[in-house]
Amino acid sequence: MTPHETTRPLLALSAAGLLDADGERRVREHIRECPECAAALAGLAALAAGLSAMPSRAPSAALLARTQARVAAQLAARRDRISGTVLAVAGCGCGWVVSLAMWGAWDALGGNPALLIWLEFSAVLAGLTAAVVVRRRRRIERSLR
Amino acid sequence: MSPAFPQQNRVIPIGAWITAGSLFAVAFLVLNLTIPGHVSPPIQFLLTIVVPVAAAAYAVLVGYIYGDAKRRGMRYVMWTLLAIFLSNGIGVILYFILRDPLPGYCSACGSRMHPGYAYCPRCGSNMLPACGNCRRVSQPGWSNCAYCGTKL
Amino acid sequence: MAPRRPASWAALRPFSAVIRIPDAVMIYEAAIGEDFPVAETDEAARLRRRDPAALAAVVDRYQHRLYRYLLRLVHEPAAADDLFQQTWLHAAGQIHRYDPRRSFDTWLFAIAHNAAMDLLRRRPGESLDDPDRGPQWAATEPDALAAAIASERSAILAAEMAGLPAVYREALTLRFEEGMKIEEIAEVTHAPLSTVKSRVQRGLECLRQNMAARWRKEDLL
Numbered sequence: 001m002t003p004h005e006t007t008r009p010l011l012a013l014s015a016a017g018l019l020d021a022d023g024e025r026r027v028r029e030h031i032r033e034c035p036e037c038a039a040a041l042a043g044l045a046a047l048a049a050g051l052s053a054m055p056s057r058a059p060s061a062a063l064l065a066r067t068q069a070r071v072a073a074q075l076a077a078r079r080d081r082i083s084g085t086v087l088a089v090a091g092c093g094c095g096w097v098v099s100l101a102m103w104g105a106w107d108a109l110g111g112n113p114a115l116l117i118w119l120e121f122s123a124v125l126a127g128l129t130a131a132v133v134v135r136r137r138r139r140i141e142r143s144l145r
Numbered sequence: 146m147s148p149a150f151p152q153q154n155r156v157i158p159i160g161a162w163i164t165a166g167s168l169f170a171v172a173f174l175v176l177n178l179t180i181p182g183h184v185s186p187p188i189q190f191l192l193t194i195v196v197p198v199a200a201a202a203y204a205v206l207v208g209y210i211y212g213d214a215k216r217r218g219m220r221y222v223m224w225t226l227l228a229i230f231l232s233n234g235i236g237v238i239l240y241f242i243l244r245d246p247l248p249g250y251c252s253a254c255g256s257r258m259h260p261g262y263a264y265c266p267r268c269g270s271n272m273l274p275a276c277g278n279c280r281r282v283s284q285p286g287w288s289n290c291a292y293c294g295t296k297l
Numbered sequence: 298m299a300p301r302r303p304a305s306w307a308a309l310r311p312f313s314a315v316i317r318i319p320d321a322v323m324i325y326e327a328a329i330g331e332d333f334p335v336a337e338t339d340e341a342a343r344l345r346r347r348d349p350a351a352l353a354a355v356v357d358r359y360q361h362r363l364y365r366y367l368l369r370l371v372h373e374p375a376a377a378d379d380l381f382q383q384t385w386l387h388a389a390g391q392i393h394r395y396d397p398r399r400s401f402d403t404w405l406f407a408i409a410h411n412a413a414m415d416l417l418r419r420r421p422g423e424s425l426d427d428p429d430r431g432p433q434w435a436a437t438e439p440d441a442l443a444a445a446i447a448s449e450r451s452a453i454l455a456a457e458m459a460g461l462p463a464v465y466r467e468a469l470t471l472r473f474e475e476g477m478k479i480e481e482i483a484e485v486t487h488a489p490l491s492t493v494k495s496r497v498q499r500g501l502e503c504l505r506q507n508m509a510a511r512w513r514k515e516d517l518l
Contacts, residue, residue, distance in 0.1 A: 095234020
């Protein structure tokens with residue numbers, strides 16, 4: 001390949017500042033002899049300079065506010081979820097201790113199967129409540145979509 | 146004009162703290178009077194401390210549920226009663242699983258709004274990416290609106 | 298053991314200063330934004346802890362550069378708006394994966410790159426592959442004068458950029474507008490170093506060739 005063809009691809013790289021010292025030297029040597037490549041290099045360099053100074057449009061302030069609000073909301077939702085989980089576990093633990101204590105007291109005072117019945121009933125009630133609330137929520141979400 | 150943020154009110158009502166305090170005192174006294182003699186000292190110590198603390202904590206938690214459900218616009222009376230009467234803390238767990246999200250705020254006018262709406266109900270500014278035609282919320286990966294079919 | 302008071306509302310309070318609407322501004326200026334790398338370990342630590350104020354500050358600092366990059370890739374401001382929000386939400390969600398010893402810029406721009414590529418992939422007519430053959434070398438007359446004029450008409454340059462294939466556009470934007478090194482561009486675009494170099498080189502040549510072709514038709518005087 002002629003030196004002309006080997007240095008041709010280097011011209012753009014030189015304009016972009018991506019050549020090592022060796023490549024730069026070869027390019028400079030070549031353009032001393034070849035006006036065509038010299039002109040091309042000048043053109044490429046001007047392009048590179050122009051690319052660094054192009055006008056650009058700024059994001060609207062409303063976009064910035066919206067984005068920050070959404071990010072903040074996402075963080076808040078995450079924190080909410082975590083605190084909810086911790087409190088739920090804590091509530092479970094405390095409720096369990098209290099229930100055991102009540103059971104122990106009840107037992108010590110004579111015992112009564114009514115307590116067992118109440119426990120069953122409360123579990124059923126919990127399930128029903130959950131079903132109703134979840135259905136209602138799903139209906140709301142579906143209407144929002 | 147900055148949006149009006151609500152005051153960080155107490156979520157837990159004072160009544161809950163009072164109830165917790167009295168529950169603690171009552172449980173402590175009752176246990177101290179009835180237990181000694183029935184069980185060995187270590188267990189006695191554990192019982193007379195742990196159970197009153199747990200009872201007081203449970204009362205505070207119920208109070209928190211009351212206040213939290215109120216600020217999220219849920220039926221707080223129902224949830225408070227559920228939390229109190231469902232045993233083993235089932236009511237508490239249920240509440241935290243099923244609670245509504247915290248209200249969001251419009252980034253333009255600061256009014257409270259549900260976080261999922263595409264436009265603010267008060268000032269109408271755009272909150273979430275929405276379809277240009279039917280104005281409903283569009284998800285990030287869509288090429289066409291799933292409701293009206295227009296190209297996004 | 299008392300339940301903690303939720304911090305979410307108190308954390309939103311700093312935003313009362315940030316969330317307001319000045320007039321929308323359109324800026325015509327050169328490379329925007331002094332870039333303070335997130336090198337202060339304090340801020341990187343606060344980001345990883347998901348401090349809302351730190352995140353809001355970072356969103357503010359990088360808004361111009363990020364928006365400019367996205368706009369160059371997708372052209373339409375509406376699409377760029379959506380991508381902007383998407384990128385930040387994704388970044389906020391994945392912030393725990395950010396390694397504070399590395400550059401925040403490349404991490405953020407890599408997320409933006411993925412989001413933009415997803416959008417472009419779904420657009421008909423946009424090809425995301427490197428064109429098979431590099432641009433033909435156009436033997437032109439010495440066009441030094443035309444080149445000088447080119448740098449004046451930078452608005453025309455922006456329009457010409459839009460005509461390039463996406464990968465060239467991106468490589469040129471990152472190299473010249475953002476001033477990124479080749480290694481950084483390789484990180485952002487998940488491409489090998491040699492590919493990045495060749496994209497910059499071919500992109501520049503392609504741009505030059507397009508502009509030369511356009512002016513041969515126009516009357517320069």
